[in-house]
Amino acid sequence: MYKVFINDSSLEFVPNHPENQNVVHWKERDRLEEWIERMETTEEVAHYELATEDPEELWTRFMSFYKHIDAAGGVVRNKLNEILMIYRLGKWDLPKGKLEGGESVEEGAMREVIEECGITQLEIIKALPATYHTYFINGQRVLKRTYWFTMRTDHHTELVPQREEQITEAQWVKPDRMPQYLENTYASIRWLLQQTDF
16 A cells, blocks of 8 residues: 655555454554654664555545655666666665656656756656655655656766755666665665566
8 A cells, every 4th residue: 555664664554454464453542643753763673564444544644744745766777787876965865856846757757867867868668666755844744755767778978966966976886786785775765676677
């Protein structure tokens, strides 16, 4: 159903099924904000499945605690099957950014990759699952939904990191070197790359 990353932990909203083992069964007396606060403040990394009769309704309640931002980005591969990674604010990441008014998610994803890395000759191959993660801006909770696409490029000139977006490096990473990059990235990025064909 819905999986959201809060810090390095995750919370997934799933339907109640008798065979569901190792899940937390939601009770109406539970307070959703207590879950959120606990996950925001603990350093322990945990992954919860929250089972409920109506995951959509509980997800809607969860979203009510946040300001919503939509973004889009790409898992970009070149002819050598290398994956494009950026280094921003001390973490390895994938190129992505907020959607601008009136653009489609595909247009936004392409624009962000082009702007953040100086890429040309970019082609969308297919859509990937969206990711959800939370953070704070000026003390306000934010829930960001990022639409992702696998992309290909024949770009062969130097990558140009967008420094005004605090990107200090853009690199092509060989698949066998990805594990060391993923040690210093976000939980949502690790999860996303597990869903791809790379």
